[in-house]
Amino acid sequence: MRMEDRSTTVRPLPRAAAWLGLLSLWTSACGEGAAPQAAAMGLPDQVTYSQHVAPILFQNCAGCHRPGEAAPFELLSYKDAKRRAKQIVHVTREGIMPPWLPEPACEEILDERGLSKRDQEILARWFEQGAQEGDPERTPELPRWTEGWQIGEPDLVIELPEPYTLQSDGIDVFHTYVLPIPIEETKYVRVVEVRPSNRKVVHHAMMLLNSGPTIRQLDADFAGPGFPGIEVGEAEWPEGHMPGWLPGRRPFTGRDDIAWRLEPGSDAVLQLHMVPSGKSELVAPKIGFYWAEQAPSREAMLLTLRRGDLDIPAGEANYAVQDDFVLPVDVEILAVQPHAHYLGTRMQGIAQLPDGTQLTLLDIQRWDFNWQDRYEFARPVLLPKGTTLSMHYVFDNSAENERNPSHPPKRVVHGWNTKDEMAELWLQAVPRDPNDLEKLREAHALEVGLDRLKEYITLGEAALRQYPEDTDIRLRLAEGHYDLAQLQSKANETEEAEAHYRESLRLFPRLAKANNNLGLLLAARQDWPAAVEAYELALQAQPKLVKVHTNLAAAQEALGQRERAERHLRRALVLQPERADLHNKLGAFLARGGRLQEALGCFQEALQISPDFGAARKNLRQTRALLQGQ
Amino acid sequence: MDPKAKATVLIFVRDDCPISNRYAPEIGRLQAEFEPQGIAFRLIHPDPEATAEGVEQHLKAYYSSMQALRDPAHRLVAWAGTSITPEAAVVSGPATLVYRGRIDDQWVELGQARPEPSTHDLRTLLLRLVAGEELTFEATPAVGCYIADLK
Numbered sequence: 001m002r003m004e005d006r007s008t009t010v011r012p013l014p015r016a017a018a019w020l021g022l023l024s025l026w027t028s029a030c031g032e033g034a035a036p037q038a039a040a041m042g043l044p045d046q047v048t049y050s051q052h053v054a055p056i057l058f059q060n061c062a063g064c065h066r067p068g069e070a071a072p073f074e075l076l077s078y079k080d081a082k083r084r085a086k087q088i089v090h091v092t093r094e095g096i097m098p099p100w101l102p103e104p105a106c107e108e109i110l111d112e113r114g115l116s117k118r119d120q121e122i123l124a125r126w127f128e129q130g131a132q133e134g135d136p137e138r139t140p141e142l143p144r145w146t147e148g149w150q151i152g153e154p155d156l157v158i159e160l161p162e163p164y165t166l167q168s169d170g171i172d173v174f175h176t177y178v179l180p181i182p183i184e185e186t187k188y189v190r191v192v193e194v195r196p197s198n199r200k201v202v203h204h205a206m207m208l209l210n211s212g213p214t215i216r217q218l219d220a221d222f223a224g225p226g227f228p229g230i231e232v233g234e235a236e237w238p239e240g241h242m243p244g245w246l247p248g249r250r251p252f253t254g255r256d257d258i259a260w261r262l263e264p265g266s267d268a269v270l271q272l273h274m275v276p277s278g279k280s281e282l283v284a285p286k287i288g289f290y291w292a293e294q295a296p297s298r299e300a301m302l303l304t305l306r307r308g309d310l311d312i313p314a315g316e317a318n319y320a321v322q323d324d325f326v327l328p329v330d331v332e333i334l335a336v337q338p339h340a341h342y343l344g345t346r347m348q349g350i351a352q353l354p355d356g357t358q359l360t361l362l363d364i365q366r367w368d369f370n371w372q373d374r375y376e377f378a379r380p381v382l383l384p385k386g387t388t389l390s391m392h393y394v395f396d397n398s399a400e401n402e403r404n405p406s407h408p409p410k411r412v413v414h415g416w417n418t419k420d421e422m423a424e425l426w427l428q429a430v431p432r433d434p435n436d437l438e439k440l441r442e443a444h445a446l447e448v449g450l451d452r453l454k455e456y457i458t459l460g461e462a463a464l465r466q467y468p469e470d471t472d473i474r475l476r477l478a479e480g481h482y483d484l485a486q487l488q489s490k491a492n493e494t495e496e497a498e499a500h501y502r503e504s505l506r507l508f509p510r511l512a513k514a515n516n517n518l519g520l521l522l523a524a525r526q527d528w529p530a531a532v533e534a535y536e537l538a539l540q541a542q543p544k545l546v547k548v549h550t551n552l553a554a555a556q557e558a559l560g561q562r563e564r565a566e567r568h569l570r571r572a573l574v575l576q577p578e579r580a581d582l583h584n585k586l587g588a589f590l591a592r593g594g595r596l597q598e599a600l601g602c603f604q605e606a607l608q609i610s611p612d613f614g615a616a617r618k619n620l621r622q623t624r625a626l627l628q629g630q
Numbered sequence: 631m632d633p634k635a636k637a638t639v640l641i642f643v644r645d646d647c648p649i650s651n652r653y654a655p656e657i658g659r660l661q662a663e664f665e666p667q668g669i670a671f672r673l674i675h676p677d678p679e680a681t682a683e684g685v686e687q688h689l690k691a692y693y694s695s696m697q698a699l700r701d702p703a704h705r706l707v708a709w710a711g712t713s714i715t716p717e718a719a720v721v722s723g724p725a726t727l728v729y730r731g732r733i734d735d736q737w738v739e740l741g742q743a744r745p746e747p748s749t750h751d752l753r754t755l756l757l758r759l760v761a762g763e764e765l766t767f768e769a770t771p772a773v774g775c776y777i778a779d780l781k
Contacts, residue, residue, distance in 0.1 A: 072646075072648035073646050073648065082779070083646075083779050083780060084775070084776075084779055085779055086776040086778055086779050087740070087775055087776050087779060090740065090776075091740055091741070094739070096739065096740055096741050096742075097741070099741070168654070168655050169655040169656075171736070171743050171744075171745055171746070172745065276652065277648070277651060277652060278651035278652040278653065278654040278655060278692055279651070279654065279691050279692050342745060368742075370741070370742075402738045402742070402744055403738075403742070403744065403745070404744075404745075405744075405745035405746065407746070407748040418745070419745075
């Protein structure tokens with residue numbers, strides 16, 4: 001139902017040399033007497049396993065449908081296929097298999113899985129014609145797959161202290177391990193391979209790095225290895241990478257130029273999503289690390305688009321959320337990974353370039369939590385500075401959504417539990433100019449900070465509605481608005497900043513720092529009377545705040561209220577006489593007012609306290625010169 | 631069918647059907663609940679390639695005290711009208727088919743399971759049966775592997 005016609009050129013290169021033989025088999029077998037081109041267009045009259053079906057299954061299915069791999073049955077032989085002929089037609093026609101969520105993106109995605117319409121028709125015709133074998137001699141050889149570690153022996157292997165026993169029952173089991181990484185010195189990791197050991201039941205695995213106490217505590221508190229659930233605490237993806245294991249992935253050799261740094265004292269946090277099989281199973285995963293030859297020349301970072309304030313009403317079928325980030329520098333996007341829980345439906349990641357061009361990084365029409373994946377682009381997607389990255393996700397919390405874990409539907413909020421929801425899009429990004437990494441990091445941190453504060457405020461407002469008399473909540477919400485306003489100010493979002501300072505003060509009028517900052521904002525706009533009003537309110541609440549006195553003095557001076565300004569400058573000095581800069585300030589004020597002799601005294605005072613005070617020394621010299629001129 | 635039993639539950643299974651296997655714990659629970667109340671349980675293997683040893687091994691791996699029969703010629707399949715594994719057929723008395731269909735609605739489609747079932751069709755029916763209710767035939771759709779593929 002979802003699969004579009006995919007041309008065969010989109011598929012990755014075949015794995016074994018035997019493939020080259022297939023092409024000649026194909027063209028010679030199809031259509032007796034018809035020209036090869038014409039025959040290739042139509043379906044074969046007689047579809048057999050050996051000639052037509054085996055190649056399709058080997059190329060698209062056998063990677064997972066073979067012993068020791070993720071699928072619960074094999075598709076390596078005629079017998080295997082015949083026992084599932086009707087099933088194969090069903091799942092391929094419905095787009096259930098091969099499992100692949102995204103629609104085509106602006107750039108080819110590696111390891112893309114999909115059957116062309118033609119391949120689907122061949123399978124259907126094979127079944128209709130009685131699932132004939134054909135001539136077994138003509139069956140192609142099976143592809144050759146690498147067994148064991150996919151890219152050779154790792155430099156370091158870590159494993160669970162003992163195998164985990166997966167219960168027989170249930171639909172999804174999540175478990176997290178915290179495994180110390182025994183290294184003595186800093187290492188650069190080119191790539192990590194996670195071998196799940198029991199691919200029938202391990203649905204996927206993710207590896208993060210941790211050096212914080214939260215999940216170490218969770219691990220210690222829970223008897224037995226690891227702890228249930230996927231709480232992460234302080235753990236993070238390593239520097240822009242998303243190591244783990246997903247079914248059907250081709251071995252990824254990594255890139256030396258963006259190897260990530262691993263410090264001693266870190267833990268590998270292995271999160272396993274497991275699916276019980278009906279009987280008890282043992283799971284004993286291993287993690288293999290491959291070091292890079294040298295320190296990386298470039299660094300990747302993970303940009304995160306997310307919403308942490310999800311609150312999906314029971315029954316809501318179209319809960320839409322969005323998050324954006326504007327790139328401050330030119331960036332290459334190497335890979336993307338979406339994340340949500342059961343209720344996600346449509347999930348998109350879009351890049352809008354400054355010239356208006358829109359690029360689709362990710363387009364999933366129907367999310368399936370079971371097939372979470374990391375999508376790596378065949379070639380990095382180049383995005384210029386000023387591009388807006390956005391995430392658009394939709395959630396369905398209605399009873400009609402059969403994937404809804406709750407019957408009847410319940411209100412769902414943001415959280416790590418699988419009955420909660422999440423909305424995140426991770427993008428592995430490398431700045432085109434390595435020197436831009438700091439700038440990118442800062443901009444991202446600012447954006448994340450702004451978002452989190454906004455979410456904090458949303459939650460705070462909900463709490464205040466519930467407990468309107470609670471002064472503690474009120475103050476914390478005021479602080480939240482204040483923090484947000486500060487960040488917005490830093491991000492030059494001055495209108496928003498003003499609004500949040502005012503909201504902060506509406507909630508808590510005595511929040512002096514909010515009045516002070518609001519005053520500064522107004523002063524920057526040269527709205528002096530309003531600035532004065534704000535500063536005076538601040539001083540009413542906290543009369544001893546020195547910086548407010550000096551700020552107020554500046555505003556009053558601008559209004560020509562010199563007597564008042566002087567009063568406040570002197571008041572500041574009374575409060576903190578040891579501050580050379582305050583003496584200097586007063587001196588400068590007096591000098592501006594023509595009181596040069598008095599000004600001199602202030603500058604000298606400043607220099608006595610702080611002989612290296614360059615500005616005071618300069619002021620002193622200039623004032624002396626002016627006096628001499630008179 | 632067990633002549634002493636009030637009713638018999640036939641569960642059609644394949645040892646290589648992952649959904650069928652994942653239902654083993656639930657089938658075991660139903661057996662534990664209803665066998666003492668006079669309901670017999672039997673696994674039916676419609677796979678013509680199933681061997682006695684294979685069936686035995688399968689029982690050992692997934693069940694503790696279940697019995698299984700092979701149905702290579704699909705006679706029971708034809709009689710019960712089942713087409714999927716796992717699929718249940720409930721026989722009241724010696725030969726009255728009163729139910730054919732899923733065990734519960736946890737599986738929506740191949741590869742798609744609900745986090746929890748919202749209906750427990752087989753259990754509900756068995757409760758009605760042991761309560762003495764007069765049952766007329768009911769059917770529900772089942773999700774799983776095709777018996778038709780086993781020929």
